[in-house]
Amino acid sequence: MTNNYIVKLKSRLAGMLSYFMLMSLAVMLFSPTSDVVAQTASLYSFSTTTGSSLDPMTGATTLLTTGNDDTPTASASSIGFNFVFEGTTYTTFWTSPDGWIQLGGASSVDQFSNVITSTTNIPKIFPYWDDVATGTTGYAKSVVTGLPGSQILKIEWFVTIPRATGGAANSTFQLWLYEGTNSIEFRYGTMGSASMSASVGIRGAQTVSPFAFQSVTVSTNLASNSVENNGVADQPASGRQYTFNPPAPCVTPSNQPTAFTATGVSPSAVTGSFTAAPGSDTYLVVRGASGFTPTAPSDGVNYAPGAALGTGTVVGLISATSFTASGLTLSTTYDFYIYSANSICSGGPLYL
Numbered sequence: 001m002t003n004n005y006i007v008k009l010k011s012r013l014a015g016m017l018s019y020f021m022l023m024s025l026a027v028m029l030f031s032p033t034s035d036v037v038a039q040t041a042s043l044y045s046f047s048t049t050t051g052s053s054l055d056p057m058t059g060a061t062t063l064l065t066t067g068n069d070d071t072p073t074a075s076a077s078s079i080g081f082n083f084v085f086e087g088t089t090y091t092t093f094w095t096s097p098d099g100w101i102q103l104g105g106a107s108s109v110d111q112f113s114n115v116i117t118s119t120t121n122i123p124k125i126f127p128y129w130d131d132v133a134t135g136t137t138g139y140a141k142s143v144v145t146g147l148p149g150s151q152i153l154k155i156e157w158f159v160t161i162p163r164a165t166g167g168a169a170n171s172t173f174q175l176w177l178y179e180g181t182n183s184i185e186f187r188y189g190t191m192g193s194a195s196m197s198a199s200v201g202i203r204g205a206q207t208v209s210p211f212a213f214q215s216v217t218v219s220t221n222l223a224s225n226s227v228e229n230n231g232v233a234d235q236p237a238s239g240r241q242y243t244f245n246p247p248a249p250c251v252t253p254s255n256q257p258t259a260f261t262a263t264g265v266s267p268s269a270v271t272g273s274f275t276a277a278p279g280s281d282t283y284l285v286v287r288g289a290s291g292f293t294p295t296a297p298s299d300g301v302n303y304a305p306g307a308a309l310g311t312g313t314v315v316g317l318i319s320a321t322s323f324t325a326s327g328l329t330l331s332t333t334y335d336f337y338i339y340s341a342n343s344i345c346s347g348g349p350l351y352l
Helices: none
Strands: 007-011 017-022 045-049 061-064 077-085 088-096 100-103 124-129 139-145 152-159 171-178 184-188 199-203 213-217 222-224 241-245 258-266 269-275 282-289 312-318 322-325 333-342
Touching: 077 139, 077 152, 088 152, 124 171, 124 184, 269 333, 282 322, 312 322
Parallel strands: none
Antiparallel strands: 007 017, 007 333, 045 241, 061 139, 077 088, 088 100, 100 124, 124 199, 139 152, 152 171, 171 184, 184 241, 199 213, 213 222, 258 269, 269 322, 282 312, 282 333
16 A cells, blocks of 8 residues: 555563564544544534624514413424534424524423433524523514525524513523524523523434533633533623534545554553644544454444454544554554544545
C-alpha cells in the first residue's frame, strides 16, 4: 500500500518490545467517542448573540390557550415544510406549555419535569423547559413566514415564570426553525425574574445511551454536549439569541497519517503516536496478529473499541494522535493499522 505503515511490535518476557519494523501505512476513520452517530444533536454547532428581536407573530395560529398547566397540544401541528434534524426529515411537531416541542411522533404526553436525557417526547427542542404555565393571559402560537425554500416556522410562548396557574403571563420567548439550512434559533423577550430549575437546548432521538444533546447554561451562555444542566436558575436577557446549526457535510479525507512511533512499551501494552493527516478529524486504530489484513472500514459505520474488523481488533476511535493498545500477549508480534476519517460532520464517518 502506498504511504501506508504497518508497525510490527514483538513483546518479550522481559517486558520489552524487541523491535519495531516500519513497513507500510493504512488509513481509516476513528471518532472522538467509541460510538458516534453521523449527525447527532451533540455535533451541532452552538453560537449566541444579543440584540435579536421577536417576530410580531402576525396571523399566527393559536396552539395552546390560557389555563394550560402541563398539557401538550392534542394533535400534531404541521411545520409547513420539511425540517431535517439529525439527518431525519420531520413535517410535524407537538407543543407543550412547559417550553418545549417534540418533533414528529404519533403522540405526546405531559412532561413538566425537565431531564434532558429522558427518553420521553423525543426528539425535543426546548428554549426554556421547566414547570411553567400559560396562566390567565398566556398562550403558545405559531406562524410560518418567508417564501418556499427559505421559510421559517416561528413558535412563541407567553407563560408565567415562576409557574402561576392563576396569574398573568409575564415571559415571552420564541423558537425559529429554518427551512433549507435546518438551523434552530431561540429568541428571548422580557422574561420573568425568578429562581428556577430549567433546561435549555436540544435533545436527539436516541433511546439508549449515549444520548446526544446540547445543554445551555444561561449564566455563561455556553453549551455542552457532554454535561446536561437541568438546573438553570436564571433566564436569558431580553434580546439574547441562541443558535444551533447542523454539522457541515462530511468529505472523504485525502491524506493519511504519517511518522508512526511506539513508546511506553510494557509486557502487555504499547503507546503509539503519529503525525495528523491534514483534513481529517478522527482516526481508527486496528491491531492484529502479524501478517493480518484488516477488512476495509465501511463509510457510515462507527467502530467501538474491541470490535472486530476482519481478523483485526479495534483499539479505538480517537480524535487525538496517540493511543494505548493494551491486553497484548507476550512473545507475540502485532501489526497496527491507522485509518484517517471525517466524522464530526453530517453523513460520516467517511474513511480514506
